[in-house]
Amino acid sequence: MRTPPDFIVCPRSDVLVIGAGAAGLSVALAAAPRTVRVLSLAEPARDGASTWAQGGIAAALGKQDSPALHAADTLAAGQYLNQPEAVARLTAAAASVIDWLQTLGAHFDRRDDVLLLGREAAHGQARIVHAHGDATGAEVMRALGAASRAAAHIELAPARCVIALAQDALARVIGAWAWNGQALELWPARAIVLASGGYAALYRYTTNPTASDGSGVALALAAGAQLADLEFVQFHPTALAPRDAVRSGQLPLLTEALRGAGATLIDAHGARFMLAEHALAELAPRDVVARAIAARRLADTQVYLDARVAVGAEFPQRFPTVFAACMQAGIDPRVQPIPVTPAAHYCMGGVRTDAQARSTLDGLYAVGEAAASGVHGANRLASNSLLEGLAFGRELGLTLAATLPQEGGVTQPCPRHFAPLPAPLRVALADMLWAQAGLARSEYGLALAAAQIGHWLEPMDATASGADLLRFAAAAVAAMRARRHSIGAHWRSDAQQAA
Ligand SMILES: Cc1cc2nc3c(=O)[nH]c(=O)nc-3n(C[C@H](O)[C@H](O)[C@H](O)COP(=O)(O)OP(=O)(O)OC[C@H]3O[C@@H](n4cnc5c(N)ncnc54)[C@H](O)[C@@H]3O)c2cc1C
Known part of the structure; x- marks a missing residue:
């Protein structure tokens, strides 16, 4: 009598994508007609960071703008620790990414049928394409999610927690081991793409959902892939500070555009402290503003973002997402200053990848925030991360549609059992x-x-x-x-x- 296997073997696909955010779904859509399976913790648009993106997607579409100017701003923000070739590829792809999203049904804000371009910190030009004011990620994910559900070559498999990469005797990555809540599953494929997001949610104060806890990058490390730039974590200066100092977890982001619109940072006495910290005051680089706020909070001084004069009664129309979050927390930002704290926001580091999104392990690719592609250097320029996931994800999908890696060998037993950190x-x-x-x-x-x-x-x-x-x-x-x-x-x- 044969003993039943203690895991389920799922059908083999050409491409297996781990993660259903902007990066993962871009790979999946572009890889047609290859068969693609997408594993994720929850339904697309329900868990990853992509849905939360507010400000927008950077693209040099203005008359005075060019991919070269966008690249120059990206390099300066990254302290010139970026890979210049990766930056050039990213900024050159931006316009076609916006076109592609629109053909998939994404609607961006327009006036007189022309795309509205916002301006964000450290961008020399207005080049931020946005949707519904401050809900760009939700609109992008709505379009990508709908297109993926409709695509015959894609099978979405949510409610799966990947706990290990499947490898053959030569350490080639040939699939993934996932826990479906009841049983262990083996998902074999020719190409495995890690699109599992970043690790900002490992921090006490974060703007990220819990899915961004780095568990995907941890899988790659466990399998022997090289990681890079893990020390570069971006802290957003202004998240809505929790009332309860003990609470931790995802905090609502108060977009930079608020300070761009003239909102100021004040201390408990109502004094505007950034004037003494930096020539650009509230519009100084993110790390400068974040440290100035953190220093005051460490000294037990509450810090507030004051948009009463700069935005005032227009708050609900101009920043609907932020307005709703404030009101839910019992703060009316039209008439009250908003308590803020810095929070871990974005991770430049991740799985080291080359220009073809290949990791150092055969068969394994990485895109989006899970990857360290070199585009961001030490510090990501605002609105370049959705762009990275979309542009490099789509590029990788097209590459895999044309050529798949060689077939791997027989899988080794699963090296892990499902037991998350208590x-x-x-x-x-x-x-x-x-x-x-x-x-x-x-x-x-x-x-x-x-x-x-x-x-x-x-x-x-x-x-x-x-x-x-x-x-x-x-x-x-x-x-x-x-x-x-x-x-x-x-x-x-x-x-x-x-x-
Ligand atoms: C509040 C906020 C605002 C932002 N605003 C902007 C902005 O305006 N512009 C911009 O460019 N960027 C912005 N960002 C950053 C940007 O949203 C992210 O960097 C980007 O969306 C990451 O996309 P991704 O596809 O790589 O990962 P995600 O969208 O995070 O998706 C990760 C996927 O991986 C899955 N996953 C993770 N671990 C596992 C596992 N173990 N097993 C199975 N599945 C797993 C998750 O279920 C999810 O589907 C913002 C981020 C936040 C949090």
Whole structure:
């Protein structure tokens, strides 16, 4: 008598995409007529960061603008640690990405039938394409989701948590192991694309949904792929501060466009403190503003974004998403200043990829926020990340439509079992990363973080899926220790940090 297998083998596809955000669905749509299966934690548009994107998508469409000017701004924001070729490819692809989205049914804001272009910090031109004012991500995901559901070559498989990449004896990636809530599944494919988003939700204060917890990048690390730039985490200066100081998790983002529209930052006494911090005051680079706010909050001074004069009664029309979030929190931003905190917002680092989105492991590709493609350098230029996922995702899909990698061998047994980090440990990790590996870092604090993660790992079953997340957090902390001048975070002396 044969014993039943302890896992389900799903049908083989040409391409398996892990993640149904903007990047993953772009790969899937462009890979036609290849068969594509898309695994995700929830329905597309329900979990990843893409749906939350507010400001828009950067594209050099203005009369005075060009991909070269867009590239120059991207390089300057990235502190010239970007890969210039990747940046040139990204900015050159932007116009066709906008056209493509419109052919898929996305509606962007227009006046007299001309696309409206917004301007954001560190952009030399107005080049931000947006939808419904501040709900660009939701509109993009509506269009991509509808197109994917209608596409005959795509099968969406939500409610799957991928816990390991399937590899053959030569470490080639040949599929993924997923937990469907009841059973383990093996999803074999010729090409495996990681489009699982970033890891900003590992931090206590974050603008990201819980799906952005880095578990996808952790899969790649566990399989032996090289990661890059993990130390570069972008903190948004203005998230809606929680009433309850103990609470953590996703906080509503108060878009930069509010400060662009003239909203000011004030302390508890109503004083505009950014005037003394930087010549550009509230429109200084994100990291400068974020640190100025964090320093005041550390000193127990609440900080507010004051849009009463600059936006006032027009708030509901101009910033409907932010308005709704404020009202839900019991704050009427037309007449009240909004309490703010910096929050982890975007991760420049991830799976190291080359110009064809290939990782260092055969068979494995990465796109979107999960990838470190080199476009963002040390600091992402606003509205370049949706663009990256869409442009490079689509490019990879077209490449896979033309050529698939060679067939792999027989899969090795699944190296993990489904056992996520217990909730109290997740909270402790989030608090520790916020305190030691956030906006202010020191060798002392990072060494403490590394030791603590090691201590948590010690008694854990090494084959538990949650252990991968801790090992990934350890890798991020190690990268931060190695690159002391990390931009976006402020390196403090050990004495300062201990104080
Ligand atoms: C509040 C907010 C506002 C933003 N505003 C902008 C903006 O205006 N412009 C801009 O360019 N960028 C913006 N960004 C950043 C941008 O939204 C993201 O960088 C981008 O959408 C990431 O897309 P993605 O497809 O790579 O990942 P995501 O959209 O995060 O999708 C990740 C997918 O991976 C799946 N997944 C994750 N782990 C697993 C697992 N273990 N198993 C199975 N599936 C998994 C998830 O279910 C999800 O489907 C914003 C981000 C936030 C949070």
